[in-house]
Amino acid sequence: MSKLLKPRNLALILGIVALLLIAILFVRVPLPTILLPAEHVPGLKIGNFPITNTFIATILADIVVLVLGFLAVRRMQEVPESRLQNIFEWIIEVFDGMLTDIGGKEKARSWLAVFMTILLFLLFANWLELVPGVDSIGYIEPVEVAYAKSGVTVGYEKKQIGPFLTLTNKQVKLTDEEMARIKEEYKEAKEKGEEYHPHEAKGYVLVPYVRAAATDLNLTIGLALLVVLWSHIIGFRRLGGKYIRRFALPHITGMKPIDLLVGVLEFISEFAKVISLSFRLFGNIFAGQVLLFVMAFLVAFLLPVPFMGLELFVGFMQAFVFAILTFIYFEQATHSHAGDEHH
Amino acid sequence: MAALGLNGAFLLAQIVNFFILFFLLKKFVFPPVIQMLDERKKRIAEGLAAADVARREAEEERKKLMAQLEAERAEAQKRVAAASAQAEKVREEILAQARREAEEIKAKAIQEAEAEKQRILAEAHKQIAELALLAAERVVREGLDETTQHKIIEDFLSQVSLN
Amino acid sequence: MVEILSPGLAIGLGAIGPGIGIGLLVMGALQAMGRNPEVAGEIRTNMILGIVFAESIAIYALVVALLLLFVGAPGLK
Numbered sequence: 001m002s003k004l005l006k007p008r009n010l011a012l013i014l015g016i017v018a019l020l021l022i023a024i025l026f027v028r029v030p031l032p033t034i035l036l037p038a039e040h041v042p043g044l045k046i047g048n049f050p051i052t053n054t055f056i057a058t059i060l061a062d063i064v065v066l067v068l069g070f071l072a073v074r075r076m077q078e079v080p081e082s083r084l085q086n087i088f089e090w091i092i093e094v095f096d097g098m099l100t101d102i103g104g105k106e107k108a109r110s111w112l113a114v115f116m117t118i119l120l121f122l123l124f125a126n127w128l129e130l131v132p133g134v135d136s137i138g139y140i141e142p143v144e145v146a147y148a149k150s151g152v153t154v155g156y157e158k159k160q161i162g163p164f165l166t167l168t169n170k171q172v173k174l175t176d177e178e179m180a181r182i183k184e185e186y187k188e189a190k191e192k193g194e195e196y197h198p199h200e201a202k203g204y205v206l207v208p209y210v211r212a213a214a215t216d217l218n219l220t221i222g223l224a225l226l227v228v229l230w231s232h233i234i235g236f237r238r239l240g241g242k243y244i245r246r247f248a249l250p251h252i253t254g255m256k257p258i259d260l261l262v263g264v265l266e267f268i269s270e271f272a273k274v275i276s277l278s279f280r281l282f283g284n285i286f287a288g289q290v291l292l293f294v295m296a297f298l299v300a301f302l303l304p305v306p307f308m309g310l311e312l313f314v315g316f317m318q319a320f321v322f323a324i325l326t327f328i329y330f331e332q333a334t335h336s337h338a339g340d341e342h343h
Numbered sequence: 344m345a346a347l348g349l350n351g352a353f354l355l356a357q358i359v360n361f362f363i364l365f366f367l368l369k370k371f372v373f374p375p376v377i378q379m380l381d382e383r384k385k386r387i388a389e390g391l392a393a394a395d396v397a398r399r400e401a402e403e404e405r406k407k408l409m410a411q412l413e414a415e416r417a418e419a420q421k422r423v424a425a426a427s428a429q430a431e432k433v434r435e436e437i438l439a440q441a442r443r444e445a446e447e448i449k450a451k452a453i454q455e456a457e458a459e460k461q462r463i464l465a466e467a468h469k470q471i472a473e474l475a476l477l478a479a480e481r482v483v484r485e486g487l488d489e490t491t492q493h494k495i496i497e498d499f500l501s502q503v504s505l506n
Numbered sequence: 507m508v509e510i511l512s513p514g515l516a517i518g519l520g521a522i523g524p525g526i527g528i529g530l531l532v533m534g535a536l537q538a539m540g541r542n543p544e545v546a547g548e549i550r551t552n553m554i555l556g557i558v559f560a561e562s563i564a565i566y567a568l569v570v571a572l573l574l575l576f577v578g579a580p581g582l583k
Contacts, residue, residue: 116373
């Protein structure tokens, strides 16, 4: 207790309380619009193909991974002087050992690259949500347009602060008549082939330029599908016909109905793999993002900090789990059933 | 599905993106690191093995030296033992010789003494006999009877032979 | 009203089971680690995998909740 009452600590505590008070009384942040589909970034297109803000995050994560990777191996030394090379070697050594424990040396070596790519890519993609500016810097759009596109009904008033345009925390809700009117106008504009512009904007929403990549189901489902399909290809290439027999063909007990049932269950479990793999990653990161939004909305300073720490951990855990499950699926696919091995 | 934001084009874009990243990393980043790790592991193993061999060699060398030293010490000991045995033998010999010589001298002395004694005895016998003869002459001269003479000679002789 | 309630109930009820399951799982794993700390690493890896599998049940509930929230169930409105 006496330690707590030292002038320095006392000043620190008072400062924190003051900061919290200022945050609660004066600095209020609007709650960002929580949307499931990734928003298109206006004005950014490749050919006719719009770019979503989650795809930008994907590219950013790619760049980070590649830059760090290339810097780490730029000048490889027997006795490493660069700390980056050291860290990189350590990471690879640790996970190589872990994979060797699970699947043996040969399998660990052949799929280490897949494992590490998934791990590093998802790690930086997930941690991107903690970078300031992600989810908070973006394009300000009339709430009417947002409603027409994705059914957002709550906007905020905007305010010019110096060169920056920002949203205040004053909420604006669309009424039922307005919603009906917007729907009509949107339909009309669409029939004319024009882009929809409201006559006057009642409120605004923020469309962030960058949004954590794993909050887009396209990434998680795409990756999960790829991984599960890949495991089948590997299984087929290594085991051949034996691998196909695992599904639906009678071979295990010789009793056809039971084997058929087992085969069907194996088949279904492949879809369950895709769903659980993709939605686990998506759910955790999406929920983490919403958690950070809500905490910042409640108290703008300090309160989000412990949750950021939590998200740091969750981001790593989810990347690791996705990668290790990928490896385990690969391993299972190439692991013939116990009954087959003794023949 | 659109409400969940699922879109075939984006899905494919993400997959393609992942593949590009995967191939770039697999081609340029992981092999040097893995190679470096393996190489270092090998070199460490080699270094340890070499150190082991060196240690074993040193141990062997030491053992050899120790054995040699031991052998030399044993040799020296043997030599010392032999020398002392030799000395002992010489001493014994000298002693034995001395004893033998002493014995001889002693025996010679005894023999000489015996011879002297015999000679003196013989001399004594002779003188006694002469004395006896002288005595007998004197007795005869003074006229003793035969029996007394005999008795005197007998006594005398028995006394002499008793000596 | 049902529209608001149903996603909440879906994830809320669906998270009970996995929550208990993960708790039991970690309890067992920690006890095992306490008994033989020399295999703590192995136990930890398997614990994480077990948690992941228990968690996927909660994820199915999450999927249902998200579908209800953003796509809606036929006949709900």
